[in-house]
Amino acid sequence: MNKLHVSILAAILTLLGFGIFSYKAFYLGFPLRPSDQTDAWVVEAHATFTGRNKPVKLEVLIPKNSHQFLIMDESFISRGFGLTTQDKQENRQAVWSIRRALGRQNLYYRALVRRNTLSSAPPKYKTPGLSASGYEGALLEAAKALVEEMRSKSADMESFVSRLIASIDATPGDPNVKLLLGRKFSSFKKVETAARVLAVALIPARVVHGIRLDRSTRYVEITYRLEVFDEGTWKSFDWQSRDLGASDDFLPWWRGTDPLVQIKGGDHADVKISVERYQEGAMAGVLEGSDPANPGLTSISLFHLPLEVQSIYRVLLLVPLGGFIVALIRSVIGLRTFGTFMPVLIALAFRETQLGWGIVLFSTLVALGLMFRFYFEHLKLMLVPRLAAILTVVVLLMALVSLLTHKLGLMLGLSVALFPMVIVTMTIERMSTVWDELGAQHALRQGCSSLLCAAVVYLIITVKAVEHLVFTFPELLLVLLAACLMLGRYTGYRLLEYLRFRALLKVGE
Known part of the structure; x- marks a missing residue:
């Protein structure tokens, strides 16, 4: 009876999910493939x-x-x-x-x-009024000395500004630059200082605040460029590369201080x-061309949410898919992992660290954490205080790894902070328990299986078509739910068990 009930429920969920999917895809015209890159x-x-x-x-x-x-x-x-x-x-x-x-x-x-x-x-502009530098006394003298030095080492406006940017951005910097920047300075302070020094040189300049359009992101950081007026136009300088010319993916948001x-x-x-x-083509036509009096399913599309909320759901909607993949690997293939959600969360962290680097960072954290866990075992601590101690050690290790990789110039190491620290802590505790009960071989085998499972989940959820389908057609999760229900009723042999008992199968034949 229970099996029939589950089968009927799974069939209803499958029909409902595919029905809504078909209506949106073939009647409303929702695109089945992600849109190409657009301008x-x-x-x-x-x-x-x-x-x-x-x-x-x-x-x-x-x-x-x-x-x-x-x-x-x-x-x-x-x-x-x-x-x-x-x-x-x-x-x-x-x-x-x-x-x-x-x-x-x-x-x-x-x-x-x-x-x-x-x-x-x-476009061409009239010569703007020259803004006051605001420097007085020692600061003004330092700015004048810097201007004279840059003029002696440059041939034209472009080389003058490039030399000035390089001097302000250099580490350790010129004594005059240190005086102008002060002890505490930011990226904005450097660009602002360049504009003020150019004002001392009687050259109109201004700070440009903008954002990068190179990729979709929930919260984008403000970046800065320096614009200098020369020959009737505002010429833009990139602060990082010191190149002249406007950037293709830099959107100016405002100018000035x-x-x-x-x-x-x-x-x-x-x-x-x-x-x-922007979702051009079919997606844009669906969202903009729907009847306002009868919008239907287009009115509840996730594309109507604020962008920061959309960014969250682009990730959250992949979690059920990752959970199903883990359940499939454990129930059908027979790999043992440390929990169901640990591989999924680690796979989501791999999205930022990339697969190879992420495996190295995760393995390092777990290995170091195990060393401290075995040390705590000799202290005879209670379970909850021991977990709190391991969590503290994990956070300290994450900070230490980030600092070391930063000093070595490996900026990807900063992404270690994206790992779910609680999951890492529980992995260390579970792995040490298996180590004590079943031995090091079983613990290492389950750890490797968990990493392998996380890698498989990562490779699937990073496919652009998969992310597009799940976000554009969230009703497909109903089909995924039906598959989970049917998988929950599976009681047959796992693939690894066929290999494990292949000798018995030969005897039976």
Whole structure:
């Protein structure tokens, strides 16, 4: 009876999942394959602040059209707030206002960014007014000395600016540069210092704040470039490569030294920016061409969520698939792993560290953690305090490995912080238990099986087509659920058991 019940339930889930999938794919036109790389992106700025039950005015700088990019299809999501957009010198800002605001508030700005294919050359400008450097006394003398040194070692404007950037970015730096930067400085401070030194040299310059469009990410960091006015145009210098010319994937967000967000009447104002490649072609046609009066299933598509939420679900929806793969490997093939979810979470961490480097980091953490676990065993600690001690050791080891790899120039080692520390801790505890009860051979075998399983999950969930299908058609998880139910009723031999008992099979024949 139970087997029949499970079979009927699995059949219903399968029909429901494939039915919704077929309707969306063949009637609504949802694409079955991920879109190719396009020259369009969706950028989203998520502004938050805490209201004090007073009038609030929130100013957020937003991008504007340029000769490289066009800002299209802007939308502002702010319930109960008044909204105006205005130009502020060479920048553009959105101003939200409300009479009373209490508690945490969330405001959104979203825009479609397309590459400007009509403009071939940067426009010509009138010579801008020269901004004051703001240096006085010893700082001014240091800036003048730096200008004279750079002029003596350069032939034109491009070489002058390149030499200046190299001097400011050098470690250890010039004494004049150290004085201008101060003890605590950031990337922005370096670019700002370059602009102020150029003002001393009577050369108009400004800091450009922007974001990279090279990949989709939940929260993108602000990066900086230096623009210098020369021969009627603003010439852009990349701070890292010191090359002249605008970057193909750098979207200027604002210019100058103003902060991204300013608030009056509230506290803790913050803005986080997300980037997502725009779903062109069939996906765009489905989302934009649906009937507003009867949107149907298109209204509950995950593509309507904020970009930062979309980024979360692109990962979360892969977890059930990883769990099914682990269950299939354990129930049908017969590999033993340390738990069901440990290989899945480790596979998700491999997405950032890459497979080979991730295996090395994970093995290192577990090996070092086992050494401390065996030491704690001699101290006769209780279970819960021992687990807390191992967790502390794991965190310290993660920090130590990150520092060592950073000193060695292996920046991938910083991704060790992405490993789920609790899972690593439980793996160490489980592995040491198996080591004590069944011996080192069984413990190492299960550890290797767990890593092999995590590698298989990683290779599957990193396929672009798989990620696209799961995110675009989440109803396929109903089919996956049905497969899990049927797999749960499987009581036959595992593949490794056929190899294990092959001698008995020959005797039976």
